[in-house]
């Protein structure tokens with residue numbers, strides 16, 4: 679089924695997914711959301727892991743994912759689109775898997791966030807304020823340009839790096855360790 683230009687549905691967890699033209703905006707609920715977004719050649723599945731509800735969208739070229747102030751979890755994977763993700767306040771868990779030509783940007787916002795890059799294609803993650811943990815796999819077995827840019831920003835942050843090329847803003851208040 680092809681979605682029309684404007685499609686909006688409200689789920690009971692408060693999570694919304696709205697297609698405007700070829701842009702998809704996913705917004706978490708006020709009580710904390712568990713959001714899974716999977717993009718495959720511009721077809722997108724949005725899974726609400728609180729309600730178990732799925733929504734599908736076609737012809738997408740841009741994806742924004744925003745969650746609110748409580749503790750949220752966001753998982754994103756895509757092969758042609760990089761998502762723009764802002765987890766906002768709270769202690770959030772954001773996981774990125776850029777498996778193709780898309781390059782995601784994810785901000786943890788305030789709070790102690792955990793950001794994980796499973797596969798990168800020039801992916802950028804920023805912890806924001808708070809003591810953040812960043813797990814960065816830059817293995818080049820999946821994408822051709824697997825560098826990661828990782829920013830801890832304020833607070834004492836921990837970077838765990840699995841090989842490859844990682845650019846960080848780590849200072850002496852942060853710790854950087856190689857994954858075993």
Ligand SMILES: [Ca+2]
Nearest residue numbers: 767768786788
């Ligand atoms: Ca946060």
